[in-house]
Amino acid sequence: MxxxxxxxxxxxxxxxxxxxxxxxxxxxxxxxxxxxxxxxxxxxxxxxxxxxxxxxxxxxxxxxxxxxxxxxxxxxxxxxxxxxxxxxxxxxxxxxxxxxxxxxxxxxxxxxxxxxxxxxxxARHIHEPIFKKVQWYLEQNKAALSGATLSYMKYSSKYDAYLDAQNPNVFTTTFSGGALYDLGVYCVYDAVVLFGEPNQVTYDAEILSSGVDGSGSLTLKYDDFDVNIIVGKTKNSFMPSEIYFGKKTLLMDSAGDITKLQQSDEKKRLSPIPAEKSDNPMDxxxxxxxxxxxxxDQEKYAQLSRYARIVNRILEHARASAGIVFEADKEN
Ligand SMILES: NC(=O)c1ccc[n+]([C@@H]2O[C@H](COP(=O)([O-])OP(=O)(O)OC[C@H]3O[C@@H](n4cnc5c(N)ncnc54)[C@H](OP(=O)(O)O)[C@@H]3O)[C@@H](O)[C@H]2O)c1
Incomplete structure (x- = not known):
């Protein structure tokens, strides 16, 4: 071991x-x-x-x-x-x-x-069996793929400390924090693993006085569809995440910690998609x-390294589009 x-x-x-x-x-x-x-x-x-x-x-x-x-x-x-x-x-x-x-x-x-x-x-969630079920569903319905809305927005336990001027790491540019880097990264991973590298990235963000994004809306443009991503650490969202296939939709209860999958058929009837979920999402x-x-396993490693590069590029483009600068950027 x-x-x-x-x-x-x-x-x-x-x-x-x-x-x-x-x-x-x-x-x-x-x-x-x-x-x-x-x-x-x-x-x-x-x-x-x-x-x-x-x-x-x-x-x-x-x-x-x-x-x-x-x-x-x-x-x-x-x-x-x-x-x-x-x-x-x-x-x-x-x-x-x-x-x-x-x-x-x-x-x-x-x-x-x-x-x-x-x-x-x-990127723990892309290795879980329930995420692989999403990949399998996409493969079966790929011809009809017409976009996605991914959401990961949770009021952070550290936001109260931020409002109380305690400067928690995750709300600072010094520690490369903010909603996109903390939670949005899960949604960006979803998009990259499922749909590949987008052609265009735009991020409209709620910028906090510390300079990081408290929440925001990220759009990834692909050849034939868009992926819209909602992220945030300053409010709670209960919106599901969805992948669209024309009249059919795949629903996920979260973009970063999926525990439940459902599909909606051509007549908008919802049915569950059974999937395995471990108690510890890091197993x-x-x-x-x-x-x-x-x-x-160099082949798998090359694939994961490529995902990491694309995700990192998207995050950097998104920050540029929203005017978010980290101290780490000035060191290079
Ligand atoms: N995969 C997931 O599900 C998941 C979930 C949460 C977080 N994360 C990631 O895990 C990382 C840590 O997140 P977190 O929220 O745990 O961060 P954090 O609470 O700010 O810090 C984590 C640890 O780093 C050390 N640390 C804190 N401030 C430091 C400083 N100023 N200088 C040096 N060391 C310091 C502390 O350990 P000591 O006091 O022992 O030195 C602390 O327990 C981030 O990259 C985050 O994105 C991943």
């Missing part, structure tokens, strides 16, 4: 390590945190005594106690941390979005290639990432 080191001790790291250990894909062996107490609290949730702890990033990356690192720090830190991991010969799984911009992703993919290690963006990606690394 691959030995796993993690960066970032938030709830998402816990969920990933639970998925990794439950599916026997990876075994947690080292934790980096800025504070020893947090590293220990995190490790204790797993097999604490066998897990090494460190608060020193250089020591962490030069450690021989793990093979692969899962990076779940704020977005703008992914680049330097992934770079250091690759330079130290680690396999890298990095949370979405893996980088702040196209230049950073191109650099990381190039040095990963030179070093002969994997750099995998953790499927943990199994798949371990498989890619263990089997050295």
């Amino acid at each position: 691959l030995k796993l080191g993690i960066i970032g001790t938030g709830w998402i790291s816990q969920q990933f390590v639970e998925a990794a250990e439950e599916t026997k894909s990876f075994k947690l062996t080292e934790v980096y945190s800025r504070t020893e107490a947090k590293a220990k609290t995190f490790a204790d949730k797993f097999s604490g005594d066998d897990v090494y702890l460190t608060t020193d990033l250089d020591k962490f990356f030069s450690s021989d106690k793990f093979d692969a690192v899962y990076i779940a720090s704020p977005n703008s830190l992914h680049y330097s941390q992934a770079k250091q991991a690759i330079e130290n010969g680690k396999q890298v799984i990095v949370e979405k979005p893996s980088t702040s911009n196209v230049h950073e992703l191109a650099t990381l993919q190039q040095i990963a290639k030179e070093k002969g290690v994997f750099l995998i963006e953790a 499927s990606e943990a199994v798949e990432f371990a498989r890619i690394i263990n089997e050295n």
Whole structure:
């Protein structure tokens, strides 16, 4: 089993390590945190005594106690941390979005290639069986495909802190935050995996005083149809996501965390489409990432790397169209 080191001790790291250990894909062996107490609290949730702890990033990356690192720090830190991991010969799984911009992703993919290690963006939902059911449905009905509306808008638990001037990472340009990079990235992944690269990208956003987008409307133009994407962290939406096939429609209860699929037929009659859904939405990606690394599956890796590049390009074009600039952009 691959030995796993993690960066970032938030709830998402816990969920990933639970998925990794439950599916026997990876075994947690080292934790980096800025504070020893947090590293220990995190490790204790797993097999604490066998897990090494460190608060020193250089020591962490030069450690021989793990093979692969899962990076779940704020977005703008992914680049330097992934770079250091690759330079130290680690396999890298990095949370979405893996980088702040196209230049950073191109650099990381190039040095990963030179070093002969994997750099995998953790777009968890595209690996789930329920998403594969959507791909299957699209394949059956492709000739009638006529567009989609994808929605992922949730009032963030951190928005109150933002309104209270506490500056949470996800609402700052310093940490490459905002609705599009945090939630919109799931919808953009849906569009890229299902429909490919669009010809044109436009983003109309509600820009907050911190400079990031609180919510917005993204349009992706393809040859014969449009994909309209609604994202937000400042309000709650209950709209389903839909893919249109003329008179028929496929309905998904969410664009980023699909739990239910339905179809509407030519007479607008709704019926469920049965699909598998794991309790932990990160199970499927943990199994798949371990498989890619263990089997050295270069074909699948090339496909995932291509998706990551297209998604990253769309995000960067969308930001340009809405006038959103990250501090990370000024560093390149
Ligand atoms: N796939 C998914 O379903 C999913 C869900 C949520 C988030 N994410 C992604 O996971 C990543 C982390 O998101 P999050 O909301 O957990 O972020 P976050 O709470 O801002 O930070 C995550 C961790 O990074 C470390 N950290 C926080 N601020 C830092 C700073 N200023 N400098 C260095 N380290 C810092 C902290 O760990 P220590 O205190 O231990 O150092 C913290 O627990 C993002 O890329 C996000 O997009 C993915």
